[in-house]
Amino acid sequence: MLSPLTKANLYLKSFGFFKVPLIWICRPKILKLDRNSVEIKIPLKRKTKNHLNSMYFGVLAVGADVAGGFMAMSKAQERGEKVSLAFKAVEGQFLKRPEADVHFVCDDGPLIDKMLDETFETGERVNQAVKITAICPSLHGNEPMAEFMLTLSLKKMGG
Template sequence: MFVRLFGLMKVPLIFWVSPSVVTLNDKECVIRIPLNRRTKNHLNSMYFGVLCTGADIAGGLVAMNEITASKKKVALSFKDFKADFLKRAEGDVHFIVTQIPEIKQFVADVIKSGERMNFPVEIKAVVPSINPTEEVAKFVLTLSLKVKN
């Protein structure tokens, strides 16, 4: 619900693609975006812009949760974005991040230092209904955080 509310209030495109949180625990974060009329391209696979949006959500959610829990004002952005599209995503896509402990420590380090810091977050995208282990895309987004004054 938090992801959709954030989308509705801050980034309408996130709301538009209807993401949902499948898993969010100490080991992984999994975001699902359905393949439907809103998210598919002319080849009936997921549009690359939607794939990038899913990677954005998965890459930032853990950090956003940690920032919210800290009650500190921290600016979150992505410094860069690298994407490899490996195969057409012809079903609902799961975006998976497994660097949860590292991201949590990164947020703590930023809050402690007060300085802008960067951290590369790796996201893999799979279509579980077709092959839950075969990546259809992989991303590296550099998470950039800074404590606001």
Template sequence: MDLQRLKANLGLRLFAWRYIPLIGFCGPVIERMDERALRIRMPLGWRTRNHLGSMYFGALATGADLVGGLLVMEKGRARGKKVHFAFKDVQGDFLKRPEGDVQFDCAAGAAIDAMIDDSLASGQRINRPIEVVATCPSLSGDEPVARFTLTLSIKAS
């Protein structure tokens, strides 16, 4: 694991346990992070498994929320700007039972940059949808097990 990801994962753990313990309880790991996209892995285990042996709906929603939120936080940090954000709504399509570790990918980096620019220029809150794709590589490769559309609301200053 490279130093940047090591620092990011430590920061994620500290943030989760201090502010949103449920995230820390699920044990996510940042797998990939760049200016365009972010990938986290949520392990399937006793904390995230449902009665059918697949990942629990709440853990899937947590992963989708987390990957989108971390990308926004990283964008704000990289620019040195305060970026206040929330998710106004979420739509989830659950396509297959994820019976292994789940990867959550969000490639909305460019869209988030544009939202931050628009908010800084207008002084207003900007709302736009972002996409998150969940896969279970150990069982179905790159085939999605779930797709999420989250309406991201950003106010930058």
């Protein structure tokens, strides 16, 4: 029997491969997924580095996208519902060069639950900003390398 985390990683890999190849190229791995938070790791490798040997900012955006979006998709699936998910806005603060594997942490599970409750109840699109923090635990512990605010947009699909 596969653990929930293993199943989540298999789903993420297949989603990346078939739907968003750039996600697949970045090789994100879900390290933690519970009701309140998600933690995704993207390895610093040749394909994810910039010319300064730190993580390319486009890859940082991919990590923030996966951390902010995966929890919403997972929570909708748990409820047996389908949701249309998009990001309507992004703000990013780049604080320090991430020169090792980067972990993307989103602790907005309760907010995402409220958003899902609202769209499943009303059928209307719901927009809220979720926070994702990028850290390099192997070099700097929990010190933020970058912080993102992504406006997550959810809408119940189907009838």
